[in-house]
Amino acid sequence: MNFINEGLVASFAMLVIVLAEILIALFIARGGTHVPKIRKIAGLEAIEEAVGRATEMGRPITYTTGLGGIRDQYYYQTVAGLNILGHTAELAAKYGAKLLYFPYDPTIMPMAHEVMEQGYIRAGKQEAFNPENIIYLGGDQFPWAFGVLGTTYREQSAANIHMGPFWAESLILAEAGFYxxxxxVMGTANYHQIHFFVVASDYALIGEELMAAGAYLSKDPTQIGSLWGADFSKLTAIAIMLIGVILTAANVTALNDFLAL
Amino acid sequence: MPTEEKTPFDRRYIYIVLFVLISIPLLYPLNLPIPISPMSQDVWDATVALSPGDIVVHSFDFGPSTLPENEPQCSSHLFHCRELGLRVVAVAFWAAGGPLAHDIISEIYGEGYENTAAYGTEIVYIGYIPGAEVGMQTFGDSTWDAKGTDHYGTSLPDLALMQEVRSVADVTLWAEWTSGTPGEQQVIQFIQGRHQGENTDWPLVRGEHLLPIVAGSTAVSVPGMMPFYSAGQLVGILNGLAGAGEYEKLVNDVYPQYPYEQGPGLDAQSVAHILVILFVVIGNITWAISKSGGGKSS
Amino acid sequence: MIPPNIGQLPPELDLFAAIFGVFATIFIYSFLWKENPLSRAVEHLFVGLAAVFTLAFMYDAALSQAVWGTNRLAEGNFIWIIPILLSLMYFFFFSKKYFFLYRYPVSIVAGVMAGMMICGMIQSNFLAQIQATVELPLVGAGVWEGWPPAGLNSIIMIIGIITALTFFFFTWEHTGALGISTRIGRYFLMATFGSAYGGTVMARMSLFIGRLRFLYETSYQDWFWAWYLVPIAAIIVILVALWDRSKG
Structure with missing residues (x-):
């Protein structure tokens, strides 16, 4: 049996390098030898302000995690969105604001239920958690977006938080908050939608900032460590590109040949 | 309503202006010239480079909401494939794409095509394959395993064409019509990357034979596709309604019997774009004036 | 089983579909003017239909994969029992006592997706993009000829890719050289967002144009009904909005 899939050798080597970098950084941070600081992410700081404002105005907070579920390729953004949902739920419970969550994919409903309830428990207000504030509006893009738009409008939400993978519905959601x-406060790693969030929201999380939220909010050394490792993998990519560009210009093809393996 | 507080004039006037100005070219077409973009030309070139009998997969991964953009793209390309004598295996990785694809194929191959002799030899419609990325990967690895039967309930091994298409290595071109996920990125990741070098007839990209993929997408997703286009992972792209109109024009120039329909739509789009540019300019000027005014008063 | 031609209406319902299409379009667009009972009614209808559609298709797809479409279980392919049982475990979410069991299918699905995604991404989005960057033409015949020269494009792309990547360094302070790089990266990101915005405007306009063409061009037995129905729908919207306002 052939264990080597030609054409994917370099990919495997790259996978090993990236994994090693992340694991080493993670263990160093977890061991407490060095826990790096995370740079300020304004969008995440703004969530408390948003929740506070909704509380003052006596109006609810609208929250969505985009069109993601756990059974698609964008689940990592959804999970990041759920992470922030837990944080938002905790703040909402602390201040006594009403938090409305609109899942898109039915498979994340139980997770969202648990995450929100945990947030309320952390704030010491489990009894204030109302599962009916998780509102399922069907698993089809535009009906869902239109449902969120209508409900946000009728409930007159004072804070609009959207964190996760978004597609063409992103501007409809931004429009709801504008109305x-x-x-x-919005964030996504779908680069074809970030521009809407940058233009239409007060605070936007761009790309990977969304995934850094878990580490940023929890201050958990393990999560910070993996983020640190991911920074090293980006540095590796930059180094390979720079060296590769110079070598190619000098007509040395060794690196290109390796990458094509 | 806060709308009035944030904009100098009621946004509803913008809606009315847009509605009226877009309606004019739709009712009285301006017949503006349509230049063919390199991305659309690449789709055409990749298709005409094939030989009769080659197998093309058409993947219908969109829903009714983006039909105005996706339908003319895939209809014109499907028509082109039929005229070139290419054999087509159609699939849908979106549940909503399942019935839509049946309608679109029926338009090109004729109503009730699934009961003709051509069905099973020149065209097969497998229907909706569930599982999104997982379904896609399985289809690439082994077509029969992804779904036992076609859209009409016939077992795949009973269809002559499917005897020849056992995995993606038997496919010559992949045409991806998409408006989201799963879409072109998933085909690149779970099919193209996974099966590189398996068919030496595929074009060489950086020393590897890569399954050629042409994609048609809503204009929203096209900027996200550009890195894959410039890296050679996508051979050509039809960009939204404009790309569809361009391809229809290319097809119509060679096959005059194909109805070329997007002319008035593209006219309307040009008018809309000019209007949007004007709004952006006016908006920025108003913003700059109000900002400088605010600076003085404080 | 869902019939294969589910998307097609019988011809005798064409007129009904046409009238319904026009009214729904106008009622939904009326939201742009003001939220009103008609836009709300169509919104609820839209959400309900989508939920039913998703439910029916998912149910049909899941069962036809495993049971009736291919007879996999009847053929003795019992391995399919495992995914069926796993998916049924989702329902333990509704049990107070065995609540935790629903987490197993969730974990398995998330794990499978993570594995698949890393494999796919590392090749297509990571390595192939690095390769394409490395091979950007900088020297050679014709690279610096014409305007804009290919070499200049290459340099802009290389600077853009590297500086935009540095913007996403989270654990190092953005000061000094890194600060300059991230600032340049930010401009590249903003330029990308601008071009994406242009593309999206184009897409939105296409959808709107598509709807308008539906209204202007679709006919029923040579009768361009939309011309008559649109004003009627608009009048209904205005009347209902006035009625809604008088109610307070």
């Missing part, structure tokens, strides 16, 4: 004059 009600809500403070908008």
């Amino acid at each position: 009600t004059g809500a403070i908008q």
